[in-house]
Amino acid sequence: MAPRAQPVVGRSGALAGAAVVGLVVLSFVGLGMRAEVGRGLGPAEWAAIRFTVVQAALSAVLSVVFAIPLARALARRRFAGRGILITLLGAPFILPVIVAVLGLLTVFGRNGWLNTVLEAAGLPGVSIYGIHGVVLAHVFFNLPLATRLLLQGWQSIPAERFRLAAQLDLPPATLRRTLEYPLLVQIVPGAAALIFVICLTSFAVALTLGGGPRATTIELAIYQAFRFDFDLARASLLSLVQLALAGSAALIALWIIPNFPLTAGLDRVQQRWDVRGGVQRAGDVAMIALGSGFLLLPLLAITLAGLRGLPQMPPGVWLTAGNSLWVAVLSIAVLLLIALPMAAWIATRRAGGAEAIGLIGLSASPLMIGTGWFILINPIADPVALALPVTALINALMGLPFALRILVPQMRETLQSYHRLATTLGLRGWSAWRWLVLPRLRPQIGFAAGLTGALSVGDLGVIALFADPERATLPLQMYRLMGAYRLEAAAGAALLLVAMALALFWTCDRLGRRDAEA
Amino acid sequence: MLKLERLELAQGDFTLRADLHIEAGHRVAVIGPSGSGKSTLLAAIGGFLAPVGGRICWHATDITDASPGKRPVAMLFQDNNLFPHLSIDRNVGLGIRPDLKLDAKDRARVAEALARVGLAGMTERKPAALSGGQQSRAALARVLVQNRPILLLDEPFAALGPALRQEMLDLVADLTRETGATLLMVTHDPQDAQRIADDVIFVEGGWAAPPQPAQALLENPPPALRAYLG
Incomplete structure (x- = not known):
């Protein structure tokens, strides 16, 4: 017994x-x-389904692809402000989506900072609306999440392994193959699946940056059917589609989603002997600069604009x-x-x-x-x-x-x-x-x-x-x-x-x- | 009298049998090689392991199926004997009422027990602010207010140094003498057994032998016990 x-x-x-x-x-x-299931799905519904899946997949892949070099750079470099930067990587959990969107608009929008610079340089401007805007915003939110997941993985590699690798003087390619690839294989699919599921049901981003027949998610279509046409039958049908899509994706992802790195402890620095200088160092520095610029500029923009706007x-x-x-x-x-x-x-x-x-x-x-x-x-x-x-x-x-x-x-x-x-x-x-x-x-x-x-x-x-x-x-x-x-x-x-x-x-x-x- | 009648315990592949009784008020040491089932025996008496056969009786009452909190048993484990987030007096107070709704009389009992174990004036402290020996004393103060006729010690003093451990065992001996409680304590050290135990239960080979007088047994051990004692 x-x-x-x-x-x-x-x-x-x-x-x-x-x-x-x-x-x-x-x-x-x-x-x-x-829901009038018999009515079936029209071309608009199919377009919404397609867009939802495509933008979620793109967001997941891009977030993870950029997160890998960023997490690796953060794992093996120590620099002033590293702790703050890693704390800020947790900020998207707290930052309201609509605020981030406004920040992104200030930087990447029609009259934003980027376009001002491009115009001054005589280059054509970019538009933030449509699929690239939606994906940009999703990457803004999920790149930090993916980075934290990967950073957690990197820090789970025992320091002794790096010491052994240094002792054997393993070249970078061998080190990647023996220490880093197995780790990535373990974490990347789960991180991508988690981000994919999150982006499937994202609403506020699509509402503000998407829209139109070519950039409407299912979630946004539900809102439009409900709010503009008060077509409850269509809203219900779309809701059931959303449930089938997101629900099955979540069920599949459940088995590979890693633990959320919500807790502290990520600011530990590993002692490394293998990455002292040269190309690797320059690459890491560039990656950290780019990554933090991408994440911090919109926050800075919203703070500056907000201070001006408070009295109004x-x-x-x-x-x-x-x-x-x-x-x-x-x-x-x-x-x-x-x-x-x-x-x-x-x-x-x-x-x-x-x-x-x-x-x-x-x-x-x-x-x-x-x-x-x-x-x-x-x-x-x-x-x-x-x-x-x-x-x-x-x-x-x-x-x-x-x-x-x-x-x-x-x-x-x-x-x-x-x-x-x-x-x-x-x-x-x-x-x-x-x-x-x-x-x-x-x-x-x-x-x-x-x-x-x-x-x-x-x-x-x-x-x-x-x-x-x-x-x-x-x-x-x-x-x-x-x-x-x-x-x-x-x-x-x-x-x-x-x-x-x-x-x-x-x-x-x-x-x-x-x-x-x- | 505590009776283990044809008791059979099983944990995975491991089995242990016992058929013995312990006189009320006796102090009994449970010794044997590690892995022999000393802790398993105490867990069964404490109500943490349901036997696959046999009965456990206290005097005339069958307690085989009683839940741990309803048995005439107070128990100290190897660790986690105090809640680290509660002050010492609350930890002791839990021995009187699990909901900690203590009246003046209850609080007086808590203070008295703490004074008895030498912790007067430390009642407001959290366990982390106490030394290892003081933590053991606090746990013993709770045993005092629990006022149960049987006390089970599953090596709660194992992490203390030899001198401190002997001090705690002497305190346990004094307390059980005062309250008349029946004591069962697991130990690895025959000297501990000799120091405070009247009887010894030797556990080995899936069998817990009936208690023998400690002095005689340890001075003239049978072959199996001799092999263990070395």
């Missing part, structure tokens, strides 16, 4: 998992009620900022209520299926769930009135996979180390949460809450479906200002939004870590 199972915590986790599945399944019911913000911005804060706080609360019991549940079983439920947040598209619920809520209540709570709830679902990745390892460690002591003391249920789990997981809870808060406050997704002029969040308000060509006011709002996202993240993370125990 196996050792007695004495769950200290964990029954409520199955319930929370069921609730998540239930929320998503309910939205299918709504979609099923309205209409008063409505502050009201929507209040809405956004409320949504973020609510979604943090919902997230923790779901994620903590689920993490305990997952931590007490060996492996497998339970964590897949968390991945729903990664694969199920927000607009799909939003459309389904709109159809369900519509006959009973005014969906517009529920825009903010629904947004908060869906944001919590989006944050769930990240939260679980953060919480589960520490939960597993805690339950393994203290399960016997807790059991002999009769520590169970609420007492176990209060005196064992919550104190032990405080830093992780703070971190997960901070990420979700930042994610939620900056999210431009389902709110765009539901909102009316009175009920907007700050990202939506910013989008409206951009649509009205009030770019300076939009930049001001962007700066405010970034400040809110950073403040939310910093506050939660700090609360979690304050006098944290060893």
Whole structure:
């Protein structure tokens, strides 16, 4: 007989998992009620599917291709500001998409910095709209993610191997073949798959930089069918297509997606003996300069434009900022209520299926769930009135996979180390949460809450479906200002939004870590 | 009296049988080669391993299926005997009430137990601020307030130096003498056994032998035990 199972915590986790599945399944019911599958897919739908897949594939490949030399350069060079640069590589988790888009527009847009330089040099300008804009923005967001994944891999190579390689005086090609290629083979497919899945359901980027028959993603098509034509049948059909596409991609990717490098420890520098100088050094320097320029210039641009734009913000911005804060706080609360019991549940079983439920947040598209619920809520209540709570709830679902990745390892460690002591003391249920789990997981809870808060406050997704002029969040308000060509006011709002996202993240993370125990 | 009646334990390929009883209030050392199943025996008595056969009884009560927290047993493990995020008095208080809703009388008991083990004045500290010996004392203070008739020690002092370990064993001997608790302790060191144990259970070859008087057994060991003692 196996050792007695004495769950200290964990029954409520199955319930929370069921609730998540239930929320998503309910939205299918709504979609099923309205989708006219018999109508089939027209040329516009096929174009959307094609574009969605092509842009996601391009984004994934380009992100990884550029990430490989950047991560290698970061892994083997030490220079002033390296730590800050690596911290900034984590920023896209917190940076609101719409803000980054505005930053990219400032640098790469029609009247942006790049075109000004090109014009001065007598060269033709570039346009950021269409597929290259969408891919550019996706690479901006996912290059740092891929770089962190790869950097984590590089740092997992034991220092002794490099020492041995130096002792044997292996030439660079041999070193790459023996140490680096096996690593890349392990990490690259997973990183590319993760980015592919993320880009399949991306909405805000396509909304701002895409559009038109040649650059419309499925997610954007759902929005357009819903918002412009109020064609719920078409929106539902597209939602089901999105579900089939993103869902199956996520299921396949589940087996190869690596661990998110969300936690610290990446700023360690490996001692290397093999890359002292010459061509390799010049290449690394160029790569770091290019990479950081690509990532930092838009951030710099948005800061400068934002400072100019702050005084020009209409008063409505502050009201929507209040809405956004409320949504973020609510979604943090919902997230923790779901994620903590689920993490305990997952931590007490060996492996497998339970964590897949968390991945729903990664694969199920927000607009799909939003459309389904709109159809369900519509006959009973005014969906517009529920825009903010629904947004908060869906944001919590989006944050769930990240939260679980953060919480589960520490939960597993805690339950393994203290399960016997807790059991002999009769520590169970609420007492176990209060005196064992919550104190032990405080830093992780703070971190997960901070990420979700930042994610939620900056999210431009389902709110765009539901909102009316009175009920907007700050990202939506910013989008409206951009649509009205009030770019300076939009930049001001962007700066405010970034400040809110950073403040939310910093506050939660700090609360979690304050006098944290060893 | 603690009775292990035709007890059969299994963990993977490993099996251990025991058919013995221990008088209430006796202090018993469990010795044997590593991997012989000393800890397994204690885990079964503590309720962490369900036996595949036989019964465990305390006096007239069958506790074979009781959950660990409901047994007349307090147990200290090799490590993780204190929650590092809780102060010492809260760690001890958990031995009285798992929800830590302590009234004035409970708090007085906690303070009294801490004073008894020599930790008065350190109640607010977290375990990390204490030395290894003090941490052991804090764990023993919790054992005191738990007030269970059986105490199981699965080498909780193994990481301490020899002098400190003997000091802890003397403290354990004093405490069990005061409370009348029955003690089972795993040890590698026959001197530990001689120091505080009345009886010795020798575990070897999948069999836990009934307790023998410590002095006589260790002075005149049978062949298997002689081979172990060297």
